[in-house]
Amino acid sequence: MIRIDNVTKHYNGAARAALESVTLEIEKGDFVFLVGASGSGKSSLMRLMLREDVPNSGSVYVLGENLKRLPNRRVPYFRRKVGMVFQDFRLLPNKTVAQNVAFSLEVIGKSQGFIQAAVPDVLELVGLAHKAGNLPGELSGGEQQRVALARAIVNKPAILLADEPTGNLDPATSEDIMRLIERINAAGTTVVMATHDRAIVDRLQKRVVVLSHGQIISDERETGYSFTPANQNTNEDDN
Amino acid sequence: MRLGFVFGEVGQGLRRNASMVISIVLVTLVSLTFVGTALLLQLQIGQMKSYWYERAQVAVYLCTDTSPSASCPQGEASIDVQKLVEQKLKSDLISPYIDRFYFEDHKQAYDNFQKQFKGNTIAKYVTPAQLNQTFWVKLKDPTQSPIITQSFTGVAGVEEVRDQRSYLDQIFAILNAASLASIGVAALMLFSATLLISTTIRLSALSRRRELGIMRLVGASNFYIQLPFILEGVVAATIGSILASAAVWAVVHFFVRGYLATVLPFTSFVGDNQAFMVAPVLIGAGIVLAAVASGVAIRRYLKI
Ligand SMILES: Nc1ncnc2c1ncn2[C@@H]1O[C@H](COP(=O)(O)OP(=O)(O)OP(=O)(O)O)[C@@H](O)[C@H]1O
Numbered sequence: 063m064i065r066i067d068n069v070t071k072h073y074n075g076a077a078r079a080a081l082e083s084v085t086l087e088i089e090k091g092d093f094v095f096l097v098g099a100s101g102s103g104k105s106s107l108m109r110l111m112l113r114e115d116v117p118n119s120g121s122v123y124v125l126g127e128n129l130k131r132l133p134n135r136r137v138p139y140f141r142r143k144v145g146m147v148f149q150d151f152r153l154l155p156n157k158t159v160a161q162n163v164a165f166s167l168e169v170i171g172k173s174q175g176f177i178q179a180a181v182p183d184v185l186e187l188v189g190l191a192h193k194a195g196n197l198p199g200e201l202s203g204g205e206q207q208r209v210a211l212a213r214a215i216v217n218k219p220a221i222l223l224a225d226e227p228t229g230n231l232d233p234a235t236s237e238d239i240m241r242l243i244e245r246i247n248a249a250g251t252t253v254v255m256a257t258h259d260r261a262i263v264d265r266l267q268k269r270v271v272v273l274s275h276g277q278i279i280s281d282e283r284e285t286g287y288s289f290t291p292a293n294q295n296t297n298e299d300d301n
Numbered sequence: 302m303r304l305g306f307v308f309g310e311v312g313q314g315l316r317r318n319a320s321m322v323i324s325i326v327l328v329t330l331v332s333l334t335f336v337g338t339a340l341l342l343q344l345q346i347g348q349m350k351s352y353w354y355e356r357a358q359v360a361v362y363l364c365t366d367t368s369p370s371a372s373c374p375q376g377e378a379s380i381d382v383q384k385l386v387e388q389k390l391k392s393d394l395i396s397p398y399i400d401r402f403y404f405e406d407h408k409q410a411y412d413n414f415q416k417q418f419k420g421n422t423i424a425k426y427v428t429p430a431q432l433n434q435t436f437w438v439k440l441k442d443p444t445q446s447p448i449i450t451q452s453f454t455g456v457a458g459v460e461e462v463r464d465q466r467s468y469l470d471q472i473f474a475i476l477n478a479a480s481l482a483s484i485g486v487a488a489l490m491l492f493s494a495t496l497l498i499s500t501t502i503r504l505s506a507l508s509r510r511r512e513l514g515i516m517r518l519v520g521a522s523n524f525y526i527q528l529p530f531i532l533e534g535v536v537a538a539t540i541g542s543i544l545a546s547a548a549v550w551a552v553v554h555f556f557v558r559g560y561l562a563t564v565l566p567f568t569s570f571v572g573d574n575q576a577f578m579v580a581p582v583l584i585g586a587g588i589v590l591a592a593v594a595s596g597v598a599i600r601r602y603l604k605i
């Protein structure tokens with residue numbers, strides 16, 4: 063599903079590589095947490111998976127595509143198969159909840175009929191059917207993240223990338239969002255989530271990949287944040 | 302492709318940048334009006350050339366008593382001179398080049414002069430003897446006038462040989478210069494129109510950067526992302542070029558036809574037909590210019 067092969071990413075002008083010789087394989091249906099200190103390279107890795115950037119060396123395969131070889135004009139079609147959410151929601155403030163979700167379908171050329179059927183369904187799924195006509199500014203942070211999730215999954219992507227989706231939310235709301243992401247994963251979507259939230263990682267007991275200074279220092283299944291042995295060295299600068 | 306959505310985006314862009322859009326409309330209006338004027342001047346020159354060159358003759362002016370003595374030391378040309386010139390025009394050497402010629406004596410020259418300068422004070426003071434007797438020669442090919450000029454220049458009793466086309470060429474040179482100046486101004490204005498369109502499209506993209514970010518995130522195709530911006534520039538420029546076409550037509554209809562043609566009744570002027578020929582050229586040029594300028598601008602913006 064996702065294969066990162068000996069990838070090195072060095073940003074122009076940066077003193078050291080953001081990612082160094084990273085190798086990682088993620089199977090269909092997996093749920094993977096990316097953890098590590100700030101600046102350890104979590105977001106950089108996800109940007110490579112979404113083909114927002116290309117590595118300096120090594121290769122990235124996602125959904126059978128070699129992203130290094132993928133021509134620019136094919137990139138949009140690739141991204142339609144991958145959903146992504148961020149810490150800051152990235153909603154359009156002047157569009158309603160339903161319009162925000164519909165917008166992402168309109169711009170990939172879906173028919174009005176498809177949109178009218180799909181948007182209420184996905185809002186129902188994230189529990190926001192009753193807020194369809196509200197503007198993002200009238201919603202709580204947790205509700206806004208649900209809208210972002212609805213937008214990310216409305217086109218039924220095979221992969222959901224989530225970069226600190228609970229970073230702006232209180233613990234109770236974070237739990238809500240995690241339950242929703244677990245459900246999305248249970249329905250067959252592969253989930254890769256970067257987070258600093260120990261409680262969540264500990265509770266879910268999923269695969270945890272620990273990054274430190276751009277390198278993978280631990281990769282274990284069914285584990286928690288605090289039980290990741292190599293993490294002891296890197297957790298001081300968290301939180 | 303959802304056209305409704307694309308046009309919605311275009312409308313939004315046009316409204317958000319209303320003042321920039323108006324300036325694009327005005328700059329394209331002015332620049333394309335200059336282009337249109339230049340094109341019409343060229344058409345006018347072509348039309349006048351074919352009309353006048355057709356009618357242009359070579360004049361062989363015979364000496365009068367008032368001619369400058371350098372060219373006419375003997376004063377008034379004698380009847381022999383007149384006969385000599387006529388013979389030469391009919392000779393085997395020259396006649397094959399001549400379509401026809403006729404002789405204009407003092408009396409006819411005076412009558413024509415009075416007709417031409419009717420109401421002008423000069424008509425009162427001129428006498429028949431002051432006006433040259435003239436052989437008017439119409440050539441088969443007007444470009445072969447040097448044959449006549451060389452044969453008769455310097456002949457005793459001939460004051461001057463004049464190809465009428467030399468007067469016309471001066472007029473055409475002036476019209477041509479005006480047309481070139483118009484093209485120069487147009488080029489300058491078109492350049493600023495291009496810059497203005499690029500800037501407007503960049504601002505428009507900047508004001509929609511959230512939308513652009515989301516469109517790229519969810520996988521909108523490049524064509525779909527760029528199209529509204531390109532159309533935004535094209536719509537503004539199209540309005541400008543339609544207005545320019547209208548302005549060019551108005552100049553032809555009201556100034557050239559309504560005024561010039563009544564003041565100069567014997568000149569053939571461009572008319573509405575030519576204005577209608579120029580309009581599609583202007584509109585096409587406006588659209589292509591705007592599409593290229595905004596296409597390049599949005600592609601550059603998205604690369605950053
Ligand atoms: N666009 C960029 N240009 C240059 N350097 C960058 C860029 N993006 C990230 N970096 C650098 O790459 C390194 C990894 O950054 P990255 O954003 O991947 O970290 P992260 O693990 O996501 O951190 P955080 O937990 O704070 O989000 C950092 O040193 C960062 O400064």
Ligand SMILES: [Mg+2]
Nearest residue numbers: 104105106225
């Ligand atoms: Mg990050």
